Amino acid sequence: MRALVLLWSLTGVLALLSLCMGPTGFAPGIVAQALDGEATGRLILFELRLPRALLALLVGGTLGLAGATLQGLFRNPLAEPGIIGVSGCAALGAVIAFYSGLSASIPLGLPLGGVLGALLAIALLLALAARDARISTLLLAGVALSALAGALTALALNLSPNPYATVEVVFWLLGSLSDRSMEHVLLALPFMVVGSALMLFCGRGLEALTLGEDTATSLGVSIRRLRSLAVIGAALAVGAGVAVTGAIGFVGLIVPHLLRPLVGHRPAPLLWLSIPGGAALTLAADIAVRLIGGAVELRLGVATALIGAPFFLWLVLRLSRRAA
Amino acid sequence: MSHLTGHQVRIAAHGRDIINVAQASVCGGELVGLIGPNGAGKTTLLRAMAHLTPLQGGSMALDGVAMGSLDPRERARRVAYVEQSGAAAWPVSVADLVGLGRLPHLKALAKQGSGDRDAVAAALAATGCQHLAGRSVDTLSSGERSRVLLARAVAGKPEILLLDEPVAALDPAQQLAILTLLRDLAGQGLGILAVLHDLPLAARFCHRLILLKNGQVLADGSPQIVLQDQMLAELFGIEVESGERDGQRWVLPWRALP
Numbered sequence: 250m251r252a253l254v255l256l257w258s259l260t261g262v263l264a265l266l267s268l269c270m271g272p273t274g275f276a277p278g279i280v281a282q283a284l285d286g287e288a289t290g291r292l293i294l295f296e297l298r299l300p301r302a303l304l305a306l307l308v309g310g311t312l313g314l315a316g317a318t319l320q321g322l323f324r325n326p327l328a329e330p331g332i333i334g335v336s337g338c339a340a341l342g343a344v345i346a347f348y349s350g351l352s353a354s355i356p357l358g359l360p361l362g363g364v365l366g367a368l369l370a371i372a373l374l375l376a377l378a379a380r381d382a383r384i385s386t387l388l389l390a391g392v393a394l395s396a397l398a399g400a401l402t403a404l405a406l407n408l409s410p411n412p413y414a415t416v417e418v419v420f421w422l423l424g425s426l427s428d429r430s431m432e433h434v435l436l437a438l439p440f441m442v443v444g445s446a447l448m449l450f451c452g453r454g455l456e457a458l459t460l461g462e463d464t465a466t467s468l469g470v471s472i473r474r475l476r477s478l479a480v481i482g483a484a485l486a487v488g489a490g491v492a493v494t495g496a497i498g499f500v501g502l503i504v505p506h507l508l509r510p511l512v513g514h515r516p517a518p519l520l521w522l523s524i525p526g527g528a529a530l531t532l533a534a535d536i537a538v539r540l541i542g543g544a545v546e547l548r549l550g551v552a553t554a555l556i557g558a559p560f561f562l563w564l565v566l567r568l569s570r571r572a573a
Numbered sequence: 574m575s576h577l578t579g580h581q582v583r584i585a586a587h588g589r590d591i592i593n594v595a596q597a598s599v600c601g602g603e604l605v606g607l608i609g610p611n612g613a614g615k616t617t618l619l620r621a622m623a624h625l626t627p628l629q630g631g632s633m634a635l636d637g638v639a640m641g642s643l644d645p646r647e648r649a650r651r652v653a654y655v656e657q658s659g660a661a662a663w664p665v666s667v668a669d670l671v672g673l674g675r676l677p678h679l680k681a682l683a684k685q686g687s688g689d690r691d692a693v694a695a696a697l698a699a700t701g702c703q704h705l706a707g708r709s710v711d712t713l714s715s716g717e718r719s720r721v722l723l724a725r726a727v728a729g730k731p732e733i734l735l736l737d738e739p740v741a742a743l744d745p746a747q748q749l750a751i752l753t754l755l756r757d758l759a760g761q762g763l764g765i766l767a768v769l770h771d772l773p774l775a776a777r778f779c780h781r782l783i784l785l786k787n788g789q790v791l792a793d794g795s796p797q798i799v800l801q802d803q804m805l806a807e808l809f810g811i812e813v814e815s816g817e818r819d820g821q822r823w824v825l826p827w828r829a830l831p
Contacts, residue, residue, distance in 0.1 A: 460722075
C-alpha cells in the first residue's frame with residue numbers, strides 16, 4: 250500500500266517535470282507563461298507538452314500492467330507485452346495504413362490502422378487458441394504471430410517505391426512521444442481504459458495460477474476465461490499504445506520484475522503497482538531523451554531498448570544461475 | 574459424511590481406453606490409497622475425480638450430484654486437489670501460498686477476512702507448518718514443501734482431498750509424518766484419496782486400497798484383504814515378504830517375478 254502511494258507520487262512529480270521539458274531541455278518558463286494566460290505558452294503547454302506527458306503516463310502504465318498480467322498468465326518473469334504478437338500486428342497495421350494512403354487521406358489514419366492491426370491480432374490469437382485450453386499454446390501462437398507481422402512489415406518496407414516514406418515509417422516504428430496531439434490521447438484512451446479494466450479483473454485468477462493450471466482449476470478458476478480476459482485486455486491496451494506511439498519495448502518486462510519483491514511476489518497486488526511503475530519509468534525515459542537533446546532526437550523506443558536489453562540479459566543470467 | 578464416487582468411468586486417449594473403471598470412490602473419514610504400476614492410470618483417475626479430465630463415459634458425483642453440474646466455486650470449496658509437482662511460479666511466502674486455498678471462499682473483489690486468516694492459521698497448525706509461515710516457498714525442503722501444499726488444500730476446509738503422490742521424494746521420517754498427518758485428517762472427517770507408490774506405507778496407513786492396473790480396478794478393499802500374494806503378483810509382478818507387528822500386517826516388496 251505504501252509502495253503504491255509512493256509510486257503514484259513519483260509518477261505525479263515526473264509528470265509535472267515532463268510538462269516543464271521542452272524538446273531540447275528543461276524549459277519551465279512556458280508553464281509560467283501559460284499560467285499567466287499568455288497565448289503561445291498555453292498553446293505549447295496544452296497542445297504539445299500535455300499530450301506528451303499524458304501519453305507517457307498512459308502508454309507506460311498500460312505497458313507495466315500488461316507486462317505484469319502476461320508474466321502472471323505465463324508464470325514466467327521473461328514474458329512481456331509484445332510476446333503475444335499484438336505489438337507486431339499493431340505496427341503492421343500502421344505500416345499498411347501508411348502505404349495504402351489511409352494515413353494521408355483521413356486524420357489519425359496511422360493510429361487507426363494500428364488499432365485495427367491489434368484487433369485483428371486478438372481475433373487470430375483467440376481463434377488459434379480456442380481449440381486448446383493450455384496456456385503454452387497461446388505463447389506459441391503469439392510467437393508465430395509476431396514473426397508473421399514482422400515478415401509482412403519487412404515486405405512492405407522492401408516493396409516501398411519511395412525511400413523517404415520508408416525512412417519515415419522506420420522512424421515511426423522506433424517509438425516516440427514527440428509531436429503527438431490530444432487527438433492521439435483520445436483515440437487510445439478508451440481502448441486503454443477497457444483493456445486495463447479487463448486485466449485488473451485477472452488478479453485472483455493469476456494468484457491461483459501460482460500453483461499451476463490444474464491447481465488453479467481445482468480452486469474454481471476458469472483458465473479459458475482468465476486467458477481471454479488477459480489476452481484481450483493486454484492486446485487492447487498495448488495495441489492502442491503501439492498505434493499512437495510506435496513500439497516502446499522493455500517497459501512491460503522490467504517494471505513488474507523490479508516491483509515484484511515489494512508485494513511479496515504476489516501476482517494480484519503487482520498488477521496495481523505496475524501501473525504507476527510503468528508510467529514513472531516511461532515518463533523518466535521520455536524526460537531523459539529530451540535532456541540528452543542533440544541534433545537528432547533519441548527515440549524513446551530506442552532509449553528504453555538500450556536500458557532494457559542489457560537488463561533482460563542480466564535477468565536471464567540471474568534466473569539461470571538460480572535454477573542451477 | 575460426503576462421498577465422491579465415479580461410476581463406469583471411461584477415459585480415452587489416442588483411440589483407446591486408458592481408464593475403464595466400474596466404480597471408484599472415497600468417503601469422508603477414510604484414507605484411501607490408489608496404487609498400481611507406472612502407467613496404470615492412477616493420476617488420470619485422480620484428475621477425473623477432481624473434475625480436471627473430461628470423461629468419455631460414466632459419471633463422477635459428489636453426494637449423488639454430478640461434479641459437472643456443481644458451480645465451480647462450490648466444487649472447489651468441497652473438493653481439493655494437490656498435484657504432484659506443486660512448483661510455485663513465484664517465491665511467495667508460505668502464508669500467502671496457503672492463503673490461496675481460501676480463494677474459492679472469497680466473494681468477488683473481497684479481501685481475505687478474519688475467518689480466512691483463522692483457516693490459514695489452523696491449516697498451518699494442523700500440518701505443523703506454523704514456523705514456516707514467513708518463509709519464502711523457494712527456500713523450503715521437499716518435506717516442508719509437501720506439508721505446505723497440504724496446508725494449502727486443508728485451508729480451504731474441503732470435504733474431499735485428492736493427493737497425487739504426497740510422499741514422493743521424501744525421506745522415511747517425512748513419509749511417516751505425512752501419512753500420520755493424513756490419518757489424523759481423515760480421523761477428523763476428511764475423505765482422502767492419495768496416489769501412493771510406496772507399498773509398505775500404503776499397506777500400513779490406508780483404510781482402504783484401490784488397486785489399478787491397465788486403467789481397470791483389480792481390487793478394492795482393506796489392505797488386509799486385497800494385499801494377498803497372488804494379487805500383488807498380478808498387480809506389480811512382484812513377490813512380497815510380509816509379517817505382523819502389534820496386530821498390523823506389513824508387506825515388503827522382495828523380488829520381481831520372472
